[in-house]
Every structure is written in structure tokens, then in C-alpha cells.
Amino acid sequence: MTAVPLLCTTYGELAGVLGSLSAEESFQPTGCAGWGPVDLGFHLLGDARRALVALCTPAPGPADTDAVSYWTGWQPPGAGDDEELWSTRIAASTQGGIAAIAAQYAETSAAVVVAAGRVRTADTVRTQDRVLRVGDLLSTLVVEAAVHHLDLVRELDRPGPSAEPLAEVRRVLEGLLGGSLPDRWDDVTAALRGTGRERLTASDRLELGPGASRFPLFG
Template sequence: MHESLNLLRTAYGGLSDVLSSLTVEEGWLPTGCAGWSPVDLGFHLLSDARRALVALNTPSSGPADTNAVDYWTAWQPPAPGDDEELWSTRIAASVHGGLVSIAGRYAEASAAVLVAAERVRAGELVRTQGRVLPVADLLSTLTVEAAVHHLDLVVHLDRPGPAGGPLAEVRRVLEGLLGRPLPAGWDDGTAARRGTGREPLSDADRAELGDDADAFPLFG
């Protein structure tokens, strides 16, 4: 089993455990995604797992046009006027049976992604969202997505955050986007939050980063 699959298995397992542990009341608390509750975020994660299933079953003859790092250059924080996505996610989530149903469907879909990933080689090319990339790189993007949203999910919850391996993968991608190491004083959770704009840079951060501070958030 290649390392990218091991990381995704860890990321999906931790996230599924948290989603399935939430009470109905906790499902309506805020998250790190402005305007989304755990119900909304859970539906977004379910949609991403379903997309992963499609991608793993959509081979491409290539050539690859992105990789695990460059993939994220297309994803920036929501701009003013992007409230439509927030509302459409909430509406869609509301017809999926609530938190318990969404958590169960996410557990099923994410488990199916892992089975599908075991059946393809790491270097095979697949297509997703109009891009072509190797399977191992796709799995990295899924791990990063899961780890960052795991952080979002537990902002106001007494639940464990993502495991060290997936968070280290987030840091690796952020450093690839920046083209240099992130500050050594940031642990991987801090790197994930600040690198994606979920936590503002301090004056000390900006002084250490210099002109590179203007590149933040590196994706969102």
C-alpha cells in the first residue's frame, strides 16, 4: 500500500470518527468555515468523497496537467458575493436526513474511496474537476482537504483534531506553494490554519516571512 493511501486512510478515519460522534445539537454549532455548521460541512465532505469515487474510476490517457501542490493554486478563499455556495450547500444538506444520515453516508463513501484507491496504481492518471493527475497526487489532495476541514469541524467542539501524518501533508503542500519552509515555530496545525487563511498572520509572522507574507493565504 503506497504512502498516499495510508495518509488518506488516516485522514478519512479520523474525520469519520468525529462526524459520527456528534450529537444533533452539536451539528448546528459554528465551524471554521464561515456560515457552515457541522451538518453543512459534513455534506460538503460527503460530496467530496463522492467526487473522489468518480475520479478514481475516470482514467485518463494524459498527459498530467497538475500535481498535488499545483492543484491548489485554483482554490482561493471565497470572495465577496460567494454566499450562493453557502446557501446551496445548506439547502442540499437539509434534504439529506440531518447529521446522523450524513455521517453514515460519509462513512460509507469514504470507505469506498479507500477500496477504489487500492485497486489502482499510484502512478495511473485520473481526471477530476477538469484536471488530470496521478492517483497518488489525487489522494494527497483528498488528504489535505480532509485534514483542513477536520480542523474546521472541531473549532468549537471537544473532539480530537486530525492526526499528525495528514497535517504534515498539509504543511508539505503549503511549503510547495510558497516555495520555502514555513516558520519553524509553527506546528503543523498552526501552519494549516495560517496557510489557508483561517488564522491571521501576526506582526511577528509577517516580519519573519518578509515579502512572502503577501502570498497568504496560500489556498483556502
């Protein structure tokens, strides 16, 4: 699946889950400690808005970041690092609940897909003080949305991301590792363990060897 259809699939699946949630479900735990679906949905809305801005912000090349190296600076928050947690919860609480956030996400993410289809994947754009080719930017958006889709449905009876977005997450994780993840891991396990959402087992560490010390590969 090429970049824009993959993004369309990823965003569409996530918008569908967000739009299906009841007010009660919006306060269930997620894979992001301290956030319910309403908070995570607001975070995802912010990412979609950033994507829309990025796709409309051309930058002179060459790119200084690609789909893999983008993630090297992102690690799980440390103990006591709760500034984003609280600021997101406060902002999310002013948005009118999960239904309003889901509607804004569906609208904004659909606009991102349209904007992505109007530029070439080889064009360079700027986001977060980095310059990426559009194709690499779209990969980062797919990866973030797919991983957070897993976070969103952790305690909910809803489907997770489909095979194609999860395969892109695995591709990026293997790029960060510089080698293959264990074959016995399915792509969901790869996403969860590669981002620190599940701990490595003793057998994982044995199989990964020195590479185990690099986990989580991003968070």
C-alpha cells in the first residue's frame, strides 16, 4: 500500500473507533498512563492539525530527517515528567467531550489525507524544526496513529489497527534497531514491546542479545 492510501486507512480506522465511543467509555484507561480516550483523542487531534500545517509548509531540501530517524528523540516520559499529561487533560476537558473531539478528528484527519494527495512524496516539508520528505512524514503519521490506536483500544471492545499500519510500525522499529525483531512476535507484539508498552521477557532478551539494551526503541 502506498503512502497516501496507507494514511487514509490508518486515520479512517482511528476516526471510526473514536466516533464509536460513549461518554462513559471515554474515561476508561488507555495505554497512555493517566489518559483516558478523551485525552488521547485530543492528543491525536493535535497531531492531525500539526500534520495539516506540515503538509502546507514547504521547506528547501535536503531533508535532515527520515521516517526512522524521526523517532530517535522520542522516549517514554520519565518519572515526574507529567507536564504534557496535565496540560493535555486540561485542554481536552474544554472540548465538549469525546463526541466533539471525535468529530473534529474525523474532519481534520480527512483534510490531512486530501492535503497529502496534493503534494509529491519526494517534496520536502518542515515540522517540529525538522525537514522531511512528504513520504517520510506520512510514515511518521501512520506510525503514531497506529501505536495510539493500540493504546486507545487496550481496555475497549473495539478493533485495533489493520495489518498494513502495523507492518509500517514494525518496519520503523526494525530500522531503529538496525536488524530484525523476533520472528515469533506478531506485529502487535512488536509495536507494544518495541515502544515499551510491554516489557521484554527473558527469552526476548536472550534472542535480541545486545540489542535488548536499546529498548524501548521509541515511546
